[in-house]
Amino acid sequence: MRPSVSIITPSYNSSSFILQTLRSVTTQTFNNWEVIIVDDCSSDSSAEVIQQYASQDPRIKFIQLEKNSGASIARNTAIEVATGRFIAFLDSDDLWHPEKLEKQISFMLENEVAFSYTAYEKIDEKGVSFDIVNTPTKISYKQLLKTNVIGCLTAMYDVEKLGKVYMPVNTKREDFATWLAILKKIDYAYGMPEVLARYRVYASQSSAKKTKMAKENWRLYRDLEQLSIFKSAYYFTHYAVRGVLRTKFPTLARALGVLD
Known part of the structure; x- marks a missing residue:
């Protein structure tokens, strides 16, 4: 079955x-x-x-x-x-x-x-x-x-x-x-x-919502995953850079594999 x-x-x-x-x-x-x-x-x-x-x-x-x-x-x-x-x-x-x-x-x-x-x-x-x-x-x-x-x-x-x-x-x-x-x-x-x-x-999805999600991501690292501020900053930097590349430079993002 x-x-x-x-x-x-x-x-x-x-x-x-x-x-x-x-x-x-x-x-x-x-x-x-x-x-x-x-x-x-x-x-x-x-x-x-x-x-x-x-x-x-x-x-x-x-x-x-x-x-x-x-x-x-x-x-x-x-x-x-x-x-x-x-x-x-x-x-x-x-x-x-x-x-x-x-x-x-x-x-x-x-x-x-x-x-x-x-x-x-x-x-x-x-x-x-x-x-x-x-x-x-x-x-x-x-x-x-x-x-x-x-x-x-x-x-x-x-x-x-x-x-x-x-x-x-x-x-x-x-x-x-x-x-x-x-x-x-x-x-x-x-x-x-x-x-x-x-x-x-x-x-209707706006940059204000993206900003709110970025704040939620930071809180997830610190409060839910309980990462140190240094580890949180490390992972948040990856998250932010990838987000900018996907939004502003999708061609470059694909070339770098960021969209994968």
Whole structure:
């Protein structure tokens, strides 16, 4: 029997994209899955849209939080009730290629991998692809500290090997912190070079948000990972330089392998 996978999907005001996201799951060539959608008190029609679609497929499970609590708690609520051997993540505006689950699970089983990720493409609000994000074939804890190269929509871990790993609720870099926590348990996470997911980027994303994320990155080094100020400065410098190269000089970044 094929192993099962639980797909963790937090939702907040996602009515514009959630049906596209769910269809990218229901059209997977691998069909032994459950998707657990946790709505974080949306103020739009998300809940109604999701419930209507879920009524057509018992593998789609819907939970509503009683109060707005943030993505970490929404994801953790889903992880708590997940029954799959594998845990995968897919936000309510992102998409998967049809063979994503089948190829990634086969890769993990054949190579006895506990934690994996894949390359992915960036799309705009209309779904038009404009960039490819390549990833290294493997990465360690210390390497990942330099910059988070694991896209949340591509990450998958094996509960049999790692147990359930929950996201911290005291940081906005919850996915980054989770991958670091996993890499404290194992030597490497392993990447697949094939593009198997589509990450949606919004025009409204601003430099102010990037500044806030930079501050969160520093706090992650100091407070969550409890690195010394010197180590924090070392890793933060890598993070900042790579960020500038990716944003301002993408051609040079590709030549240097910074986008990989």
